Amino acid sequence: MNPLDQAARIGREIDGKVVKPRRQLAMVFDLNKCIGCHTCSIACKTQWTREEGMEEMYWAVVNTAPGKGTPKDYETMGGGFEANGLARPSRIPGREEYGDAWQFNQKEVLFDGGGKEAYLQPTNFKGEKPKWGPNWDEDEGGGEYPNSHFFYLPRLCNHCTHPACLEACPRGAIYKREQDGIVLIDDQKCKGYRFCMEACPYKRIYYNHVKLVSQKCIFCFPRIDQGVAPACARQCPGRMRFVGYLDDENGPIHKLVHKWKVALPLHEEFGTDPNVFYVPPLSPPSVTETGKPDPSKPRIPTEYLERLFGPRVRESLAIIDEEKAKKARGEESELMDILIVYRWPEDIFPDFTKDPATL
Numbered sequence: 001m002n003p004l005d006q007a008a009r010i011g012r013e014i015d016g017k018v019v020k021p022r023r024q025l026a027m028v029f030d031l032n033k034c035i036g037c038h039t040c041s042i043a044c045k046t047q048w049t050r051e052e053g054m055e056e057m058y059w060a061v062v063n064t065a066p067g068k069g070t071p072k073d074y075e076t077m078g079g080g081f082e083a084n085g086l087a088r089p090s091r092i093p094g095r096e097e098y099g100d101a102w103q104f105n106q107k108e109v110l111f112d113g114g115g116k117e118a119y120l121q122p123t124n125f126k127g128e129k130p131k132w133g134p135n136w137d138e139d140e141g142g143g144e145y146p147n148s149h150f151f152y153l154p155r156l157c158n159h160c161t162h163p164a165c166l167e168a169c170p171r172g173a174i175y176k177r178e179q180d181g182i183v184l185i186d187d188q189k190c191k192g193y194r195f196c197m198e199a200c201p202y203k204r205i206y207y208n209h210v211k212l213v214s215q216k217c218i219f220c221f222p223r224i225d226q227g228v229a230p231a232c233a234r235q236c237p238g239r240m241r242f243v244g245y246l247d248d249e250n251g252p253i254h255k256l257v258h259k260w261k262v263a264l265p266l267h268e269e270f271g272t273d274p275n276v277f278y279v280p281p282l283s284p285p286s287v288t289e290t291g292k293p294d295p296s297k298p299r300i301p302t303e304y305l306e307r308l309f310g311p312r313v314r315e316s317l318a319i320i321d322e323e324k325a326k327k328a329r330g331e332e333s334e335l336m337d338i339l340i341v342y343r344w345p346e347d348i349f350p351d352f353t354k355d356p357a358t359l
Contacts, residue, residue, distance in 0.1 A: 024161065024181035024246045025219060026275040027233070028256045028263045029154050030339055032282055033240035036138075036152040038062050040232035040241070044156075047231045048218070053210025055101030058134050059217040060232045065153040066142035066304060070134045071097040071203050080164050080201030081271030087164065088271075092198045098206065099133035100125045142304070146291070149299045151281040153308075154241075155266070156232070157204045157217035158274030159183045168199035180245075181275065182219045190214055201270035226359055229345060229352040239341040243349035246275070251350055252338050253277075260335045262316045264309040279339065280305050280313050282320065 044060040063069045071077075071093040078090030102122035108114040124130045141150025159176075163183050166174040173189035174196060176182065185196070185205075192212040197205045205216045220230035228234070233241035244253035256263040256279065263277035283298035305313045319335070327336040338347070345353045 020161075021176055021178050021181040023179065024275055025159065025224070026244065026246050026253050026257070026277065027156075027230075028242040028253055028277045028279065030240040030242070030279040031151055031153065032279065032339075033238040034062070034152040034154060035238050036062055036064070037237060038135075039235050039237055040154060043231040043235035044217070047220075049215075053208040054206075054215065056095070056098055056134075057206045057208075057215065059204075059206075059215075060154065060156045061134055062152050062154045063135065064138045064141060064150050065308070066150065067137045067140065067153075069153075070099065070155070072099075072132050072136075073097070074203040075267065077203060078201065079199050079203070079270070081162065083271070085271075087168070087199065088201070090198045090201070092194050093203050095125060095209075096130075096132055099136065100130070102130055102133070143299065143301075146287045147299050149283070151300065153266075153278075154232075155202070155204065156276065157183065157219070158202060158266075158272065158276045159217075159219055161273035161275060162271065164199040164201065164270075164272050165196035165205060168195040169193075170195065177221070180221075180224065182221050182224070184218055184221070185214055185216060187211070187213050187215075201267065201272065202274075223356065224352065226356075227352055227354040228356045228359070229349040233349060234345070234356075239344055239348055241348070244351055248351075252348065255334070255338055260319060260338075261312070262319050262335065264312055264316060266308060268310050278309060279320070280309055280316055282317065 040060045041058050041062060045058060049057040049059060058070070061070050069075060074093065077093060078088050080088050082088055102124060104120050104122055105118065106120065109118050109120055122130050139150060141148055143149045159182055163174065163176065166176065166183065170193065171189045171191055173186045175184060177184065190213040192207065192214065194207055194214060196214050197203065197207060205214050208215050223230060229243050233243050242252045242256065244251040246253055246257065248254050257277050263279050265274045265277055281300060283300035285293040285295045286297040286299045288294050302314060323333040323335040327333045341347045
């Protein structure tokens with residue numbers, strides 16, 4: 001591969017010239033509308049991860065925040081890049097940290113007559129009682145009563161502009177599609193070294209223990225190529241997953257990220273320039289010891305949201321509050337109209353409105 005072709009795949013500077021994909025697909029999640037139903041996770045799993053060796057894979061997952069995430073404590077594992085562009089030290093998460101696909105003693109309980117003395121119990125790949133799973137701490141959240149709080153945080157591969165996984169792969173098996181910036185792994189080239197898993201700071205790459213290759217979200221590119229939205233987005237009942245091109249000034253992605261600047265990346269400090277963005281969650285007021293609301297102190301600590309989405313989160317929340325107040329007064333608000341999504345699917349993924357059942 002010549003240097004310019006290599007640059008087109010990587011989107012990095014080679015021989016003093018920066019060559020990037022022609023366009024970049026992105027997603028925006030409106031966290032104020034996620035109900036934690038996991039329809040996105042199941043839509044993805046039933047379409048892409050049903051084969052042998054993929055039992056524990058959830059390319060699309062919904063974590064509870066605050067929480068340890070998937071894999072467990074991924075935020076502290078390292079990966080990505082330092083401010084000077086050098087790779088950050090990291091490690092590969094283990095199967096137990098991802099949460100292995102559990103086995104149950106159905107035969108004993110349901111077929112061997114043990115139902116009166118035994119009950120269904122899970123075991124992990126070691127045959128032991130599990131100590132962690134993909135949503136082990138679901139709905140636990142943080143804070144103390146009466147100011148307990150949590151929100152749902154959907155996660156998938158960020159299809160980064162500067163993918164650490166791509167730079168870590170010695171096989172050249174990972175590349176960004178020139179037409180839309182989707183990051184893919186070539187199964188024919190991958191040898192399962194798992195340097196990509198180590199380098200990804202979001203730890204959204206899985207290892208197939210049967211095929212001995214790394215696998216991850218493919219942004220449903222076979223659907224994208226046919227004008228169909230990704231399965232996780234199209235099946236979302238909350239209409240909270242926007243899909244489109246960052247450079248489309250008339251599209252919802254550009255308006256939410258660049259015009260209104262209310263959609264923010266997760267852990268921008270990881271240095272990979274992710275292309276999945278989040279509209280941060282609004283919060284009810286905290287409650288005082290006497291049971292009265294305290295509007296000056298949100299129940300979800302703003303400091304926690306800043307740790308996830310960076311210092312611009314305060315500005316983002318202020319803009320949303322202001323526009324919401326305008327709408328409540330009967331005034332026009334483009335931002336609220338975008339977030340409400342009056343027309344589905346035209347308003348939420350305008351370039352991918354085809355019904356897959358018609359293809």
